[in-house]
Amino acid sequence: MLKIAVIGTGRIGRMHAENIAAHPRAALAGVYDIHTPSATEVAEKLEVPQFESVEAVLASPEVDAILIASSTATHADLIEAAVAVGKPVLCEKPIDLSLDRVNACAARIKDSNVPIMLGFVRRLDSGHAGVREAITSGRIGDLHQVIITSRDPDMAPDAYMEVSGGIFRDMTIHDFDMARFILGEEVTEVAATGSRLVKPELMEKLDDYDTVTVVLKTASGKQAIINNSRRAVYGYDQRVEAFGSAGMAISENHAMTKVRLFGADHTESAPPLLNFFIERYDPAFAAEIGAFVDAVEQGTQPPMTFEDGRQALILAEAAIKSAKEGRTILTKDIG
Ligand SMILES: NC(=O)c1ccc[n+]([C@@H]2O[C@H](COP(=O)([O-])OP(=O)(O)OC[C@H]3O[C@@H](n4cnc5c(N)ncnc54)[C@H](O)[C@@H]3O)[C@@H](O)[C@H]2O)c1
Structure with missing residues (x-):
């Protein structure tokens, strides 16, 4: 059972949280959103902990891996922070709007073997x-x-x-x-x-x-x-x-x-x-959680990688x- 925390509980983050909670080989370790009421709503609905900060998510022994579904501008920083503490990441697209920032992120994480999967769900x-x-x-x-x-x-x-x-x-x-x-x-x-x-x-x-x-x-x-x-x-x-x-x-x-x-x-x-995408790609979003769990548990390359995002x-x-x-x-x- 891979315990995954979701950062960002907006339009797509709450869907991911529900998919993790429903997945037979994953557990929702908790949620965090900078907009507290949004995270509270999801935490209460799914009966999981609500974290107080990104740092609390990263430090928690109850969190094996992180799904990043917050706004695009946060993705590269959160990938680097998760990799620094050795927690595998499933990150929504795009990595960042700036290619320079993506290249800098790639340089910072290049020596790590922490799995990073990108949300190219299609x-x-x-x-x-x-x-x-x-x-x-x-x-x-x-x-x-x-x-x-x-x-x-x-x-x-x-x-x-x-x-x-x-x-x-x-x-x-x-x-x-x-x-x-x-x-x-x-x-x-x-x-x-x-x-x-x-x-x-x-x-x-x-x-x-x-x-x-x-x-x-x-x-x-x-x-x-x-x-x-x-x-x-x-x-x-x-x-x-x-x-x-x-x-x-x-x-x-x-x-x-x-x-x-x-x-x-x-x-x-x-x-x-x-x-729209949540309805059309519903089975693919569910399969994405399974593919992430497989990659982390079996140590295999995720089907969609950081380099695919770049x-x-x-x-x-x-x-x-x-x-x-x-x-x-x-x-x-x-x-
Ligand atoms: N794969 C897909 O098909 C697909 C579809 C839609 C969106 N996305 C991507 O998913 C991401 C989120 O999109 P959305 O439509 O859910 O947006 P949204 O605005 O509905 O949700 C973003 C959430 O992130 C939160 N947030 C912002 N900064 C944060 C921070 N520092 N820490 C924690 N939470 C923070 C916001 O409060 C908000 O609740 C975007 O990067 C977007 O490109 C992917």
Whole structure:
């Protein structure tokens, strides 16, 4: 039984806390949030201790490992602090919005063998993992192209957008990781373009985009296309397609129901897609806790690593530069 404490009990932290509490091989050692009422609510609901500080979490003999689900700006400091006391970490994405900070963190933890897993949960989605498996088992021949569609149901609140770090670091980061996972090779070239079509005034003010397309290429010529929108009125649109010399594999959307209706004025009519990441990736988030427990207890490499987080951020930086300068960026020139 791995005793895991959760730091940060906001939108995603409380879901992780519930998943840990429900997991047969994990126990929720307690929670901490700088916003005390938030932690109190979760601690009372799940009947676990509430820690008074990060230091108390790190020092507790009742805590074997730490799940970091606090705001992005806290992640790198908390990873370093946990590694310093030898406690394994499962950290939400991204590691940080600054590649320099991520590189500094990497340098500080490089001699440690404390397991660090990154929350690129989509790798654990059975559909997306099935696409990867179709490639590695040779069922679609040599991989040529990948298409990743990732559209949120709606814009996050303005206050979130203001600190998000921009669409490439905040949202596309998941798709950069998915592209690396499906391609099975490092990306060498990035070409990106962005538009302000959903909330033009806010995007203008933040020098950000709400609608982007990115083309990635590997040294061997494999290509991936990512398309993102901050607003898809029909729900959370999450699809992955891999095309190869001998076929194609597709991971489809999840709908609220499998029933499709046909009538005089419609065919294939169905309700909107599942609303957002907590609903769509619910089984993958549960599997993430199991994968973390396995990595810690068996001493194996986690399926999503700190380096995966760093590489995804390199692709985000390349995409930002590409969209700004209107040219293809070589990843070797970043970071
Ligand atoms: N994997 C995914 O699909 C996914 C989805 C959403 C969010 N995230 C990531 O998870 C993290 C949290 O996102 P969220 O949507 O839950 O945000 P949120 O704002 O709802 O929650 C963040 C919580 O962290 C707390 N916090 C801030 N500073 C703290 C500190 N120093 N110590 C302890 N607690 C602190 C806040 O009080 C808040 O309760 C972000 O890094 C975000 O990028 C990942």
